[in-house]
Amino acid sequence: MSPAKARTSDAEIVTAGRELLEAGGLDAVTMQAIAERVGVRAPSLYKRYPSRGALIGAIAATALVELRTVLEPAADDPDPADGLRAAAAAVRRFAHRDPRTYELLFVTLPPESRPPPDLNAQAAAPVLNLAERLVGPDHALEAARLLTAFTHGFVSMELAGAFRLGGDVDEAYRFGVEVLVEALAKRGTA
Secondary structure: OOHHHHHOOHHHHHHHHHHHHHHHOHHHOOHHHHHHHHOOOHHHHOOOOOOHHHHHHHHHHHHHHHHHHHHHHHHOOOOHHHHHHHHHHHHHHHHHHOHHHHHHOOOOOOHHHOOOHHHHHHHHHHHHHHHHHHHOOOOHHHHHHHHHHHHHHHHHHHHOOOOOOOOOHHHHHHHHHHHHHHHHHHHHHO
16 A cells, blocks of 8 residues: 555545645645645655646545535425525535635636536536526526526625625625526516
8 A cells, every 4th residue: 555545545635635725725736735734745645646637626526516515405495496595695605615615616727627527517406406497497507507607706706805885795695696586487487
């Protein structure tokens, strides 16, 4: 067994990578820094991850799994409109708790750093399911994308400190989600 395998786990390595990501951004996620955090030598990490890019992909993959986990309760709501409201709130909480991990899910990564496409589909499934229940199958993807685009745009601007005109940002987010959900609900019944 290699030293990295004997002294640490994939979960510990990915957790260390996420901690570094949150503390210092993507540039802080290096094999050396992760190795120091988990108590191994950097070359031993290459036995598990062939490159820094592969390790970043593993971090992004765990973030997608976690995002799906926070969205799944909303998908169980009997009222899809309420479920979409809850999903939008859950995404915002996730982004505020781990802003750089959230940002990692939306940046253009090189191919070796991208998580498997099926994880993207799995993370999107709760919102897509709710959208389909609200507007029907013909426009579910468009509805899910609309809500996702608003949510991501708003949250990204919020995290960047772009809302400088005063007012209640929490209320503005709820208002935007409500307007979209109401419009989608009317579209679904039309």
